[in-house]
Amino acid sequence: MRMKWIGGLLLFVLMSVVATAQEAPRPQKVDDLVRLLQDPEVRAWLEKAPGPALTTVQQADSGLATWEAATRSRIDGVVQAMPRIPAEVMAAAARTREDALSHGRLPVFVAFLGLMAVGLFAERLFARSRRRMEGLQERLLAIGISAVAMAAVYFAFDWPALPRIVLLVSLLALSAYRAISALLDTAVLTISARRRTKIFAGAAIVGIAAASLGRPLSVDPSVTAAISFCFSIVLLALAVEGVVSSSERPLRMRIALCLAFVIIWALWCVGLRGLFWLGVYAMTLPSALRFAGQTAADTIRSEPDSTKRVLLVRGSRAVVVAIAVAWVAIVWRVDPNSLVHSDPAVASVAYGLLKSVVVLLLADLAWHLAKSWIDRRLSVQAEAGNDPSQAARRGRLRTLLPIFRNVLAVMVAAIAGLIVLAELGVEIGPLIAGAGIFGVALGFGSQTLVKDVISGVFYMLDDAFRVGEYIQAKSYKGTVEGFSLRSVRLRHHRGPVFTVPFGELGAVENMSRDWVIDKFRVNVSYDTDIEKARKLAKKIGAELQADSELGPMFIQPLKMKGVEEFGDYGIVLSFAMTTVPGMQTYIRRKAYAKIREAFQANGIEFATPSVQVGGDDRDGAAAAAAAIRTQQAKVVAAEG
Structure with a gap:
């Protein structure tokens, strides 16, 4: 992980060095000539022209020979310019010093030290006004204040031309290095890895500054290219040393990383920019x-699913990718020899891919923002109180939000896919029409699936059931645990889970909506005082409703409705009560216990089955039984 970050930072800075260290740009006339030679009408006219013009076109079309000649010329120029680097650098420094002194200004080095002192003084004043300067935000804010102070002093004076550009580049390089150092101090790196990375960043920034000062200071372009080549070798050596010195990765991985760095550097040297950028992004972007993402996550300390955190983390990653895409687009546009400019079809596909990356980034950011909002709403609903007035709203949200999240994911994916195809040059009109025809055919062939989906939509519109409610439909019953586009998942009270398609539900009996009337019966003996039993039931209902635990569950208290019927063994009394859904069984058990205790304490007996046998002919029955036993004994003796 640590060396991978170092490698990523390495290639990002090397990318900037390469961009500034390219050979001197061609004159505008040459670019215009190349574009004219690539025009189809001009090419058609030249093909009909005499032989020398046709030969010129063939030479212009020989891409491999042109690339080989340009590469050889660039390498020869760099090799020949290396001995002249010290002389050119000293001459540029002398010109800058003479320009400053001739205008009555201090030398550039002294002026730079003065500006740096002003910036450090402003930063120290800011640090004194703050109690602590440990966080990344505090350090970056201090660096920004220092940069603003230096910029204010810099723009307050009228500097000569050469010192002006040198001071500007130096101040920018100093501020960039300090910002990178602050970011690296917050990364999860060892002390040695952090030190190596800072050294690498410093060398890269110095190389960028030197390459950017070549043209303003009138340095020979070949010498500027040689300076950039030398810095690239230094950066490559630092990167290889950092990978080799890391013992966290296996030997094969370290060798592969070193070879990858060398190959990418070689691609830049020979001018294969397309392959070079592919290698850079393959090594850098992850x-x-x-x-x-980690730096953005460490910056903000909030909930993992908060919108601000998701926006910052995903947005920072999107910015990194967008910068990479913009950089590739700029490189393709300013390079007239790029393959993108050689064929309109290739250019359309290439720029379409870049636009597609931006579209996918926006779709990813929009989806994660919506998902974090939905998840946060679900968690808030789950943690809400037991207010009955809000229970219905919470249940409906917990039912609809997951379905809305799934539908939104499909919509975002479909829209992003269509836009990507459109950017790649695919006509999406016929695709949409074909999808409609295919949808009709699929609807006829999958009537059951369509029936399930449509039935589910109408169940949701009718608010027939919600997550957490106990329902019964045909032979299925259980608590609703969740939904998909075509089915509902029911958890039976004994544990089994039913996944029932919406089309199979039919009429739904919801046992958890609003209120429940629970009725039960009790059998008492025929000599029971009915009025006394009614008063006892009323008293028990008042006691249950006054209970701190059971009281909030009642809507109407327990009451005895009267005599339901005359049974075989006693009188059947009917009781009823109205409670909140789902608690009627628990309350009924409590009511049974209290009714038993109250009836026994007040002499009311429960009816029990009994058989009465008449007592007038007991002797006859005994004689008959004795005769039967005698007859059985005779039968046994005869068989024996």
Whole structure:
């Protein structure tokens, strides 16, 4: 992880060095000539022209020979210019010093030290006004204040031309290095890895500054290219040393990383920019995205699913990718020899891919923002209190939000896919029409599936059931646990889970909506005082409703409705009560216990089955039984 971050930072800075260290740009006339030679009408006219013009076109079309000649010329120029680097650098420094002194200004080095002192003084004043300067935000704010102070002093004076550009580049390089150092101090790196990375960043920034000062200071372009080449070798050596010195990765991985760095550097040297950028992004983006996301996550301390945190983390990664895409687009546009400019079809596909990346980034950001909002709403609903007035609203949200999240995911994916295809040059009109025809055919062939989906939509519109409610439909019953687009998941009270398609539900009996009337019966003996039993039931209902635990569950208290019927063994008394859904069984058990205790304490007996046998002919029955036993004994003796 640590060396991967170092490699990512390495290639990001190397990317900037490469961009500034390219050979001197061609004159505008040459670019215009190349574009004219690539025009179809001009090419058609030249093909009909005499032989020398046709030969010129063939030479212009020989891409491999042109690339080989340009590469050879660039390498020869760099090799020949290396001995002249010290002389050119000293001459540029002398010109800058003479320009400053001739205008009555201090030398550039002294002026730079003075500006740096002003910036450090402003930063120290800011630090004194703050109690602590430990966080990344505090350090970056201090660096920003220092940069603003230096910029204010810089723009307050009228500097000569050469010192002006040198001071500007130096101040920018100093501020960039300090900001990178602050970011690296917050990364999860060892002390040695952090030190190596800072050294690498410093060398890269110095190389960028030197390459950017080549043209303003009138340095020979070949010498500027040689300076950039030398810095690239230094950066490559630092990167290889950092990978080799890391013992966290296996030997094969370290060798592969070193070879990858060398190959990418070689691609830049020979001018294969397309392959070079592919290698750079393959090595850089994963680590850069991880580093940007972690840095953004450490910056804000809030809930993992908060909108602000998701926006910052995902947005920082999107910015990194967008910068990479913009950089590739700029490189393709300013390079007239790029393959993108050689064929309109290739250019359309290439720029379409870049636009598609931006579309996918926006779709990903929009989806994660919506998902975090939905998840947060679900968690808030789950943690809400037991207010009955809000129970219905919470249940409906917990039912509809997951379905809305799934539908939103499908919509975002479909819209992003269509836009990507459109950017790649695919006509999406016929695709949409074909999808409609295919949908009709699929509807006829999958009537059951369509029936399930449509039935589910109408169940949701009718608010027939919600998550957490106990329902019964045909032979299925249980607590609603969740939904999909075509089915509902029911948890039976004994544990089994039923996944029932919406089309199979039919009429739904919801046992958890609003209120429940629970009725039960009790059998008492025929000599029971009915009025006394009614008063006892009323008293028990008042006691249950006054209970702190059971009282809030009642809507109407327990009452005895009267005599339901005359049974075989006693009188059947009917009782009823109205409670909140789902608690009627628990309250009924409590009511049974209290009714038993109250009836026994007041002499009311419960009816029990009994058989009465008449007592007038007991002797006859005994004689008959004795005769039967005698007859059985005779039968046994005869058989024996």
